[in-house]
Amino acid sequence: MVLPMALSLIVLAAGLGTRMKSEKPKVLHELAGAPLLAHALAAGRALEPARVVVVAGHGAEAVRALAQEIDPAIEVAVQEQQLGTAHAVAQARPLLEGFAGDALVLYGDTPLVRPETLEAMRAARGRADLVVLGFEAAEPGRYGRLVVEGDALERIVEAKDASPEELRITLCNSGVVMADAPTLFSLIEEVGNDNAAGEYYLTDIVAIARARGLTATVVRCDEEETLGVNSRAELARAEAVFQRRRRAEALEDGVTLVAPETVFFSFDTVIGRDVVVEPNVVFGPGVTVETGAQIRAFSHLEGCHVSDGAVIGPFARLRPGAEIGEGAKVGNFVEVKAAEIGPGAKVNHLSYIGDAAVGEAANIGAGTITCNYDGVMKHRTEIGARAFIGSDTMLVAPVKVGAEAMTASGSVITEDVPEGALAIARARQEVKPGLARRLMARLRQIKARKAEQEG
Template identity: 65%
Template sequence: MGNHVIILAAGQGSRMASDTAKVLHEVAGFPLIAHALRAAEALAPERVIVVTGHEAAAVEAAVAEHAPEATCVRQTEQLGTGHAVLQAEGALAGAEGQAFVLYGDTPFIRAETLEAMAEAPADFAVLGFEGDPAARYGRLVTSGDVLERIVEWKDADETTRAGTLMNSGVLRGDVQAMLQLLREVGNDNAAGEYYLTDLPALAASRGLTTHVVRCDEAETLGINTRAELARAEAAFQARARAEALETGVTLVAPDTVHFALDTHIGRDALIEQHVVFGPGVTVESGARIRAFSHLEGAHVSRGATVGPYARLRPGAELSEDVHVGNFVEVKNALIAEGAKVNHLSYIGDADIGERTNIGAGTITCNYDGVFKHRTVVGARAFIGSNTMLVAPVNVGDEAVTGSGSVITADVAAGDLALGRARQVAKPGLGRKMMERLRALKAKG
C-alpha cells in the first residue's frame, strides 16, 4: 500500500481578474500547479491525480509538462471540494493506501508537514493552523488533537467563529474509505455545495479516528488575488535567499536577487546585485555571477564568471573558468574550459573550444529565416572583433579570423581567415563631403 495524491485545480479564480486559470499564474518562474506537484513528490506517491475544470486544457498541458506521470480528470461542474475529489474515483480504482488532498493554488506546503500528516496516529488527518479570529477560514473543532468536525465560515455561529484553529483544506485518509464517505456527503449548507470538510465528522460517526496536524500559517497561504500572488512571490524569494545564505552562497545584495523554484547554487558561489534566475539554472561552487545578469536554462561550472549585464538563455553550458562578460548573450551553446567571450557578442547554437578568445562584437549567424545552424570553433582559436560567423561553419584549432570578417566557409586549423572588402581611400573627399553637408544644413 502506498500514497496517492489528489490535487484540486478546477476553480476559476475569479478574484484574480484574469482570463488565465488561477493555477497557471506563476510564482518563482513556475505556475502554481507546478509548486503543488513538487510538494506531492515528497510523498513518493504511486498515483497523482489532478482535478481540472476551468481552462482545463491549458491546466492539463501544464501538468503534462511538469509531471508527465500524473493523471488529469475533469470536474465539468464545480459543485464543491467534496464533489471535486470524487472525480478522481475512476483514476483510483483498486488503489490501496493513503490519499492526500492538496490544492493547486497553495504552493508552500513543506515536505516535513506532509510527512507529519502521513505519520499522524489516526485514520484521517487534517492540516490546521492558528490564525486571526477575523479570518474567513473554516474552523477546526477539536478535543485536544482529536478533530471532531470542520465548520465552514458561512455555516459557523459566533462561538465557532471565535476559534483560532483554522482549516487549511489539506487532508489525508485511507483512499477507499475517503471515497466511500464522500459518496454520503450532502449539500445542505449555505453554499449548496458538497464539502470535503464534512468528511471528518462523517468519519467520526463511523468510528474512525481523526487527528489535527498543526503547521505555520505561511505554509497554507492560498492565492486568490493578484495581491496575494505578489505576497507569495515575496515570501518565496525571502525564503530562497535565506536558504542560499545558509548553504554558503554569497549574496552581495540579497533583496535584489530573484530565484526560480528550481535554482541550484553551489557553496562559495558569489552572486552580485540585481541578478535574475529563470527556471533551470545550476551555478556550481566558486562561480561568480556579476550584476544585472539574467540566466535561464543554463549551467555555469566551477570558477566561471558571468556578466555584468550578461544573458544566458536555455542550453547555455559554461565549462570551468569560462568568462562571459558584459552585454554577451549565449543560447544553446557549449563554451569549453577557459574560453572567453567578454564583450558585446552573441553566441548561439555553437561549440566554442577550450582557451578560445571571442573578440568583441562577434556574432554567430545561426538562423537563415527557416532553420537554425551550428557554429563550431576549435580550441585556442582567436576570433577577431566584429567577426560574423555565418553558420553552418567550422573554425579549426588555433585558427584566427581578422577583425570585421564575415566567415562563410570553414577555416582549417592554424589558418588566418580574412573576409572583408578591401579598404579604399579617396584623398580629401571626407572633408569635402562634410563641408557640403554642413552647408545644406545651414540653408535649413
C-alpha cells in the same frame, strides 16, 4: 496487490479563478517559473504516491496537458459542475476504485505546502483515522475553524456558518486532509449541502467521522504554507514567500548573495557552494551553477549550466542550451544561446554566440557575432581551442575556425579557417586627401540653402 500504507494523491484543480481576471485556468499561472499546479504536485509526489489524480474543471484539457507533461502516469478526472470540495474529491473515486491505501487531498492553487509537512501528516495517520492540516491564523477571517479537544479534532466549521464563539478560534483549516481512501470516499457519501453556500464541503467529513467513532487529529504548519492563490495580488504574495524561502536556503547552503532581496530564483534552480551571486540577478527555469562560479550583477540565466570557477556578467544573458566550461568568462552585454563555451575561454564583451562551440582557452573579441540564422534554419559555428577572434568579426554559419587560428578585426568570415591560419575578410582601406572637408562644406551649403527657402 496494494500495500496497506500505499498512498494516492488527489489534487483539486477545478476552480474558475475569476478573481485572477484571466482566460487561463488559475492553476496554470506561474510561480517562480512553474505553474501553481506543478508546485502542488511536486510537494505531493515527494511522498512517492502510487497513484496521482488531478481533478480538473475550467480549462480541463490545458490542465490535463500540463499534468501529463509532468508525468504521463497522472490521471485526470473532470468536475463538470463546481459544487464544492467534497464533490470535487468524489470525482476521483472512479479512478481510485479498489485502492486500499491512504489518500491525500491537496489543492492546485496552494503551492507552498512543504513535503516535510505532508510527511508529518503521514506520520500522524498512525494515531488517527483522519488527519487535517491546520494553522494558527493572524487574522482568521474567512477561514474555517478547527474545533479541538486536546489532540482530538471534533469538527470543522466554515466561517460563514460559525457562531460568534467559534469565530474567536484562531486554529484554522487549510483544506488538506489525509485518510484511508475507502474511508474518505465513504465519508464523502454522507456530506450534504445544507449550508449558506449550498455546497458539499469536504470539511464536513470530520464531524461525520467522529459520529462514526473514528478518530481525527490536526497537524500544524506555518500560515504561509497554506496560502491559496485566488488573485494576482495573492500570486505576488506567494512569489515573495517562495523567493524568501529560496534565498534563505541558498545562504544556508553556502551560497553568497551580496544583496539577497534582489536575487530571484526559479523553482528548479541548483547552485553549488561558494558561488557568489551579485545584486539584481534572475535565474529562470533550468539553471545549474557549480561550485565556485561567480554570477555578476544584472545577469539573466535560463536553461543553462555554469561550471566550476566560471564568471558570468555583469549584464550577461545565458539562454537555453548555454554550457559554460570551467573557468570560462562571459562578460558584459554578451548573449549565449545553444552554445558550449570551453574551459578557460573568454567572451568578455558585446558579443552574441549562438548555435556554436567555442574551444578551450579561445578568445572572442568585442562585437563578435555568430550569424546563425538564414531566415529559415539555424546553422552552427565551431571555433577551435586557443583561437583568437578579432573584434567585430561576423562568423557566417555554417563555418569553422580551426585551433589557434585568428580572424582580423572587422572581418566577415564565410569560409572555414584552417588551424593556425589568419583570415582577413574586409575591403581594402582607401584614403582620399581633403575629401572630408570638401564634403562637409558642401553639406553645410545645402543645409543653409534649404533653411533660406523655408524661411
